[in-house]
């Protein structure tokens with residue numbers, strides 16, 4: 001706790017039922033608290049004189065240390081880095097996608113140029129924007145990203161346009177071919193046109209809700225093996241693709257690695273979209289006290305897979321800052337990272353984690369130590 005502590009304190013019955021903390025709690029406080037039996041303090045608000053504030057502060061810090069918040073994330077969480085740019089506009093390009101790959105590429109290019117002409121410094125594209133979202137299409141539209149040039153016209157366009165317009169692009173995702181494997185891959189281009197990171201969808205979307213939706217990405221795609229977090233001109237950004245948003249541990253790992261913003265290109269569907277899309281974005285943002293941006297393809301009711309749309313920016317308090325319906329749109333909204341520290345000071349979750357009860361282990365960061 002901190003200076004926000006007031007002269008009234010609520011005692012949680014659950015903590016007080018634990019004999020060890022209880023005895024410590026009471027002995028620490030016995031010099032200024034009224035005499036109370038454990039039963040009488042099960043659920044009370046105690047009015048304390050304001051002179052007790054500093055004593056409370058020292059108690060709260062010794063309680064906090066017994067919680068071991070630094071051990072709740074293994075390795076310990078990294079502090080938020082200072083971003084090169086604190087305040088800027090992001091553009092979410094909710095694009096229509098057709099079976100004509102050339103048209104999809106030139107259409108995406110125009111949308112990025114339009115967003116940049118309105119002053120955005122970061123553009124986010126949808127999941128699978130150069131191809132229809134289908135297991136039949138993935139092998140046909142897949143590109144060899146590492147080969148570049150003609151082998152990957154979609155990422156060649158992203159590189160050219162990010163350099164020319166001096167903006168960062170989180171390039172949605174496209175099907176990627178590596179030998180006989182296919183991945184659902186997001187490329188991040190810096191404002192110098194360089195490929196800064198590549199995220200391969202870690203959690204493949206296999207769903208079977210009879211009569212509603214059946215889709216098995218694992219029929220054609222291989223799962224990625226690495227979380228992807230990247231330092232850019234517009235802050236430290238953690239990347240997930242669509243179904244990755246359902247796995248809160250991934251978002252928690254990004255937060256513990258100092259992410260300011262999580263970007264999820266995604267194509268939720270007409271069954272899960274209405275129920276889960278916004279809920280998951282707000283949950284990831286609220287739990288981790290950071291920004292979450294998503295970008296979907298526009299809806300095409302005639303397509304084999306009908307996308308939900310509703311690309312959205314959520315703030316670190318879980319608030320929807322900007323969103324849209326299902327038609328094509330470019331959503332432009334402001335991101336202000338100075339709010340992150342404010343939110344974390346007002347609601348200091350990172351200092352209140354119970355490292356004595358649970359831990360999040362970032363396996364790759366631990367192994368690399």
Ligand SMILES: NC(=O)CC(=O)C(=O)O
Pocket residue numbers: 205241242243244246266267268269272273276
């Ligand atoms: N398309 C996805 O990857 C995920 C999705 O639609 C869902 O989780 O629901």
